[in-house]
Amino acid sequence: xxxxxxxxxxxxxxxxxxxxxxxxxxxxxxxxxxxxxxxxxxxxxxxxxxxxxxxxxxxxxxxxxxxxxxxxxxxxxxxxxxxxxxxxxxxxxxxxxxxxxxxxxxxxxxxxx
Amino acid sequence: xxxxxxxxxxxxxxxxxxxxxxxxxxxxxxxxxxxxxxxxxxxxxxxxxxxxxxxxxxxxxxxxxxxxxxxxxxxxxxxxxxxxxxxxxxxxxxxxxxxxxxxxxxxxxxxxxxxx
Numbered sequence: 613x614x615x616x617x618x619x620x621x622x623x624x625x626x627x628x629x630x631x632x633x634x635x636x637x638x639x640x641x642x643x644x645x646x647x648x649x650x651x652x653x654x655x656x657x658x659x660x661x662x663x664x665x666x667x668x669x670x671x672x673x674x675x676x677x678x679x680x681x682x683x684x685x686x687x688x689x690x691x692x693x694x695x696x697x698x699x700x701x702x703x704x705x706x707x708x709x710x711x712x713x714x715x716x717x718x719x720x721x722x723x724x725x
Numbered sequence: 726x727x728x729x730x731x732x733x734x735x736x737x738x739x740x741x742x743x744x745x746x747x748x749x750x751x752x753x754x755x756x757x758x759x760x761x762x763x764x765x766x767x768x769x770x771x772x773x774x775x776x777x778x779x780x781x782x783x784x785x786x787x788x789x790x791x792x793x794x795x796x797x798x799x800x801x802x803x804x805x806x807x808x809x810x811x812x813x814x815x816x817x818x819x820x821x822x823x824x825x826x827x828x829x830x831x832x833x834x835x836x837x838x839x840x841x
Contacts, residue, residue: 621765644827655729655815655832656768702767706827711756711775711819712783713830717767 614638616705618716625693626724633688633719635703644706645686646713647677651699659701662686673697698723727751731816731833738806738840746801746836748816756821757799758783758830759791761812768815774799775822806840813837 615638625631637643644663648656660671667679677688686703700720704713729750738744750757756775760768760783770783774793788810790802799818803810817830 646829648832653835655834656817656830658829658831661829704830706821711821711827712758712770712773713819713827715760715768717765 614705614714616703616714616716618701618703618719620719621717622720622722624722624724627695628692631688631690631693631697631721633701633703633721635686635688635716636684637686637703637705638684643686645677645679646704646706647671647675647686647688648702648704648715649673649699650702650718656702659688693721693723695723695725697721729816729818729831729833731814731836733836734834736836736838738803738838740807740840742806743802743804744806745803746814746816746838747798748800748833749798750816750818750831751797752818752820752831753796754818754820754831755796756819757793758817758819759789759799759801760815760817761785762815762835763812771801771814806838808840811838811840 617636646661647659650656662669662679700718702718703716706713732747758773759771769785772791774780777796792800814836816833819830820828
């Protein structure tokens with residue numbers, strides 16, 4: 613069965629500092645990988661996705677993620693965090709032949725002044 | 726530009742009551758999903774429907790039933806609500822499978838359900 617691991621439950625970053633949120637996926641074949649963001653009381657919004665090709669993908673709101681097959685990782689990064697980035701972030705995986713996504717348990721990002 | 730619409734947004738039930746959560750999408754998507762979100766558990770799939778007329782169990786189907794009424798609508802029913810079903814419920818849809826790919830899911834705003 614697929615599993616997605618987000619090792620950090622909470623992360624606190626100072627405003628203006630860089631951010632990296634970790635995600636490890638389990639499926640060995642070509643994964644389809646996603647990052648979502650959830651603001652309080654809201655649904656999930658897609659930040660970016662990786663299907664194939666360039667391993668560095670750009671998303672909305674200045675986020676990027678890098679796919680590393682050797683490490684089974686798909687970490688989310690942002691060079692300079694804004695207070696409005698405080699939210700919960702979810703990594704998800706799908707794969708060929710299935711219609712469902714498997715989500716990690718999420719990482720809550722707190723931004724300090 | 727509605728996307729995925731869920732109703733109601735909030736609901737309080739007494740133990741043993743029944744209710745149906747409604748979901749509709751206007752993106753002509755093949756697949757629709759019901760997830761529940763609990764603190765520290767992430768999103769867990771309850772049921773999904775990969776096409777009109779089909780439904781399949783997800784990770785946590787017990788205590789729930791679903792109906793794919795047509796391509797647009799996918800409802801979730803709690804026949805006899807229990808306090809363990811207190812959660813936030815999300816409906817989602819996607820174009821999956823799209824040429825063999827699992828494409829991204831689009832989410833509704835959620836239903837916050839409390840069972841007392």
